[in-house]
């Protein structure tokens with residue numbers, strides 16, 4: 001089908017208000033939150049440029065788009081809040097970006113079922129605000145609560161601040177409604193447990209829009225906590241803090257939040273943030289929430305564990321500030337888009353100097369990974385700026401810097417660090433997805449499993465129209 005015919009068919013389907021092709025809109029939707037300065041093969045030649053932005057408002061319009069894309073063999077790229085960090089919403093093959101934020105109805109909140117059914121384009125914060133008056137809340141609370149959508153969070157299987165207690169976004173999905181790449185609508189039964197074969201809704205969790213367009217989901221929601229206890233603790237070393245988290249989990253404590261951070265003095269190339277004073281040791285933030293007596297008892301037990309391990313309590317105002325500011329980065333991200341009309345990270349390619357990783361490891365391998373990754377980075381001429389744990393003892397992250405500026409060695413160094421996590425029995429990413437950033441390592445991650453995933457993709461999407469180039473599918 002000629003481009004002009006696709007254009008006319010889009011207009012006929014969505015009306016002029018539902019389709020854009022002007023330069024400013026295409027530029028805005030060409031970028032998510034992947035920094036082009038991150039270090040992965042092909043980043044220097046990556047060009048993202050959609051031909052159209054389509055804004056469906058309901059499921060039949062989404063079906064119409066999928067059918068049109070199949071007929072015309074044009075890629076469809078689902079787009080939610082555009083805050084994904086891996087380039088999952090980029091358009092490296094051109095095509096139609098499908099902005100799903102027009103599917104914005106909260107269809108049902110059921111206090112009795114403890115569920116909320118929301119369309120894919122509902123921004124998480126808006127859902128949270130509608131749940132709160134009913135005494136309910138989402139269990140998913142990422143930094144990007146004010147930006148990310150229900151569909152985007154499911155499609156990246158995102159993790160948030162309360163992940164230690166409530167799990168990832170995917171773990172809160174009871175049922176899904178999705179439009180398949182060939183146009184049929186699948187609606188799975190929204191119950192917490194069934195035993196009727198493979199759980200079909202799992203097919204769309206973390207699938208980055210490659211297997212279907214999520215149009216709505218029923219989520220498990222939770223009672224608003226009666227009480228919350230926040231703690232901020234200093235440790236002389238990362239190992240001491242890690243030991244405390246391990247003991248808490250081994251004893252069955254269930255914190256809502258665990259964040260352990262350690263910073264190192266590093267040189268930073270100009271323009272890459274402020275040079276910080278690094279106090280040394282490691283800092284732990286904990287939150288316990290829920291029924292007052294239970295939250296208080298858990299916090300008391302945790303305090304005993306960290307006091308015995310040499311932890312020093314910090315000013316409670318520090319813990320409060322940490323909690324209150326947890327969404328500030330996303331607010332800044334939103335403000336930038338509103339003011340500049342483009343994502344802050346859409347910029348000409350810059351040679352990589354800073355990158356980060358979030359790996360999942362068996363808990364027994366975390367300290368070994370930290371030790372070996374510090375050595376590996378140093379041997380590669382790189383510096384580790386931060387390392388940390390988030391939510392669980394198994395979830396480890398690093399920020400890595402090429403302090404001499406762009407030398408070309410960051411990419412190789414990052415690959416070696418990601419491979420080390422896989423070699424220690426871990427997974428190369430625990431919350432941001434794969435997108436284009438990690439696609440080159442999917443074979444190493446999944447082995448023969450990648451062939452199986454590709455067969456599933458081909459069976460569902462024989463023409464490969466849904467989000468090509470992502471997830472290595």
Ligand SMILES: Cc1cc2nc3c(=O)[nH]c(=O)nc-3n(C[C@H](O)[C@H](O)[C@H](O)COP(=O)(O)OP(=O)(O)OC[C@H]3O[C@@H](n4cnc5c(N)ncnc54)[C@H](O)[C@@H]3O)c2cc1C
Nearest residue numbers: 080081082083084088143149151152153155158159209214
């Ligand atoms: C400052 C900042 C902080 C962040 N903090 C966190 C954090 O705390 N935890 C975390 O996990 N992540 C975090 N992220 C990453 C990001 O917010 C999450 O990945 C989020 O879940 C993406 O949601 P979105 O709606 O913005 O999705 P998008 O970026 O629009 O899309 C993400 C992927 O999902 C696909 N997609 C979107 N909607 C649909 C749909 N309806 N159906 C099918 N596919 C779809 C897209 O094609 C893309 O592949 C952060 C990002 C930034 C910039």
